[in-house]
Amino acid sequence: MALKRNIESIVVNGASMFLPSVSVDCVIFGFHDNEMKVLLLQMKHTDEYGLPGGFVLKDEALDAAATRVLQERTGLTDIFLQQFATFGEPKRSDKKFHLKAMKKEGITIDKNNWLLQRFITVGYYALVDFSKVIPKIDELSIGCSWFHLQNVPTLMMDHNLILNKALETMQQQINHQPIGYNLLPQKFTMPELQKLYEAILNKKLDRRNFQRKILVYGILKKLKEVKQGVAHKAPFLYSFDIKKYNQALKNGYTGGW
Amino acid sequence: MALKRNIESIVVNGASMFLPSVSVDCVIFGFHDNEMKVLLLQMKHTDEYGLPGGFVLKDEALDAAATRVLQERTGLTDIFLQQFATFGEPKRSDKKFHLKAMKKEGITIDKNNWLLQRFITVGYYALVDFSKVIPKIDELSIGCSWFHLQNVPTLMMDHNLILNKALETMQQQINHQPIGYNLLPQKFTMPELQKLYEAILNKKLDRRNFQRKILVYGILKKLKEVKQGVAHKAPFLYSFDIKKYNQALKNGYTGGW
Numbered sequence: 001m002a003l004k005r006n007i008e009s010i011v012v013n014g015a016s017m018f019l020p021s022v023s024v025d026c027v028i029f030g031f032h033d034n035e036m037k038v039l040l041l042q043m044k045h046t047d048e049y050g051l052p053g054g055f056v057l058k059d060e061a062l063d064a065a066a067t068r069v070l071q072e073r074t075g076l077t078d079i080f081l082q083q084f085a086t087f088g089e090p091k092r093s094d095k096k097f098h099l100k101a102m103k104k105e106g107i108t109i110d111k112n113n114w115l116l117q118r119f120i121t122v123g124y125y126a127l128v129d130f131s132k133v134i135p136k137i138d139e140l141s142i143g144c145s146w147f148h149l150q151n152v153p154t155l156m157m158d159h160n161l162i163l164n165k166a167l168e169t170m171q172q173q174i175n176h177q178p179i180g181y182n183l184l185p186q187k188f189t190m191p192e193l194q195k196l197y198e199a200i201l202n203k204k205l206d207r208r209n210f211q212r213k214i215l216v217y218g219i220l221k222k223l224k225e226v227k228q229g230v231a232h233k234a235p236f237l238y239s240f241d242i243k244k245y246n247q248a249l250k251n252g253y254t255g256g257w
Numbered sequence: 258m259a260l261k262r263n264i265e266s267i268v269v270n271g272a273s274m275f276l277p278s279v280s281v282d283c284v285i286f287g288f289h290d291n292e293m294k295v296l297l298l299q300m301k302h303t304d305e306y307g308l309p310g311g312f313v314l315k316d317e318a319l320d321a322a323a324t325r326v327l328q329e330r331t332g333l334t335d336i337f338l339q340q341f342a343t344f345g346e347p348k349r350s351d352k353k354f355h356l357k358a359m360k361k362e363g364i365t366i367d368k369n370n371w372l373l374q375r376f377i378t379v380g381y382y383a384l385v386d387f388s389k390v391i392p393k394i395d396e397l398s399i400g401c402s403w404f405h406l407q408n409v410p411t412l413m414m415d416h417n418l419i420l421n422k423a424l425e426t427m428q429q430q431i432n433h434q435p436i437g438y439n440l441l442p443q444k445f446t447m448p449e450l451q452k453l454y455e456a457i458l459n460k461k462l463d464r465r466n467f468q469r470k471i472l473v474y475g476i477l478k479k480l481k482e483v484k485q486g487v488a489h490k491a492p493f494l495y496s497f498d499i500k501k502y503n504q505a506l507k508n509g510y511t512g513g514w
């Protein structure tokens with residue numbers, strides 16, 4: 001009943017709480033088992049999958065709304081978050097989803113309710129430390145879990161388009177900005193870093209070329225330790241030189257993979 | 258009087274015509290006299306300058322709204338237009354501008370009017386052929402003209418931020434995508450193309466390096482003609498190989514200037 005009251009309150013009071021016509025959707029990427037994964041919700045009443053999203057409070061910045069959604073779904077504060085595109089096709093909004101969900105919740109919703117109007121959505125992508133995330137469902141979902149990028153189901157509304165655009169943006173950025181600080185553990189091997197780049201670019205890279213190019217950027221510190229628990233030829237561990245990493249993030253560099 | 262009726266109609270009927278909370282703003286770049294220029298409006302009642310912008314019709318795609326604004330201000334159809342960022346700080350909206358303008362127009366506006374609410378704005382940038390543009394004012398401006406990028410005045414609201422972000426986006430894109438098709442005449446010399454790159458990047462480039470790198474991309478056709486009206490050592494003319502240019506635009510390349 002508490003849940004029903006929550007949803008009812010959004011339906012009834014949403015118009016006075018939220019900015020009309022505008023939502024945010026978050027593409028949350030994590031790296032695990034040498035695979036890029038994305039966090040998806042399974043919707044309660046339609047069994048469809050979708051991206052975590054939400055509305056913008058009347059006096060809340062867009063970026064703050066996206067941060068709030070991320071925090072609610074992952075438990076994480078202080079994460080790398082970037083706006084990448086806004087989606088504004090008139091037919092992208094899906095009245096039917098809300099009508100069906102409210103009917104099943106036993107909540108009356110007027111056809112002029114704010115929730116049933118057209119929304120544009122601002123897409124954000126986040127890179128998070130997979131191991132630190134505790135996925136949490138929202139009011140209208142029954143599941144919140146990670147999917148391999150190669151294994152993403154058909155998503156509700158235009159969410160596949162939004163996810164693909166986020167991925168495309170990341171693939172372009174990796175050519176002139178470093179990536180990985182938020183995705184890898186503090187210490188990692190060169191092969192682990194290469195796997196991350198390969199997972200994002202969705203292609204194999206030559207081991208020696210990769211090592212040469214990534215070292216030229218000067219964003220890595222080679223540690224004196226080697227990886228533990230590896231029998232033969234244990235690889236050296238690296239960490240990011242965070243000062244140089246942030247400089248490269250700000251200034252960009254000439255890369256290309 | 259016709260103009261007053263126009264504005265009055267937007268104030269009165271806007272809420273039923275337009276998507277609430279959402280606007281578009283356009284950063285329109287042209288290249289002339291070896292300088293990058295941007296098209297700005299001078300506002301009628303405040304003498305402030307600003308970017309051309311507008312609202313989104315209830316059933317109009319975001320991109321279509323931006324195209325419409327561009328067409329209204331430049332007379333051009335079929336132009337290169339790209340969404341680059343959405344601006345959503347709660348304090349970015351400027352009630353005062355509209356209140357002042359309406360007062361001076363002699364139009365009554367209620368404090369709850371849709372026009373005075375918070376707006377997020379979706380930024381688009383356009384690259385246009387300077388020589389083909391016939392700048393046209395809108396209802397609330399008295400001037401629409403080109404400004405050198407080095408000479409942009411303080412703009413209303415967050416429009417300087419929007420302009421700078423557009424420029425930054427273009428400076429990043431030029432590293433992995435060709436640019437110029439929409440900015441240069443059909444036939445141009447290598448020095449003219451270099452001047453365009455220098456104007457966008459706001460730095461001098463080495464002549465021989467520039468020529469070597471730009472030729473590697475394979476997007477240029479060297480013509481048999483030389484530039485007319487040049488007394489000594491007339492430079493060869495080039496044009497873009499539009500098929501290869503579009504391929505490069507789609508696939509990107511590894512560049513860096």
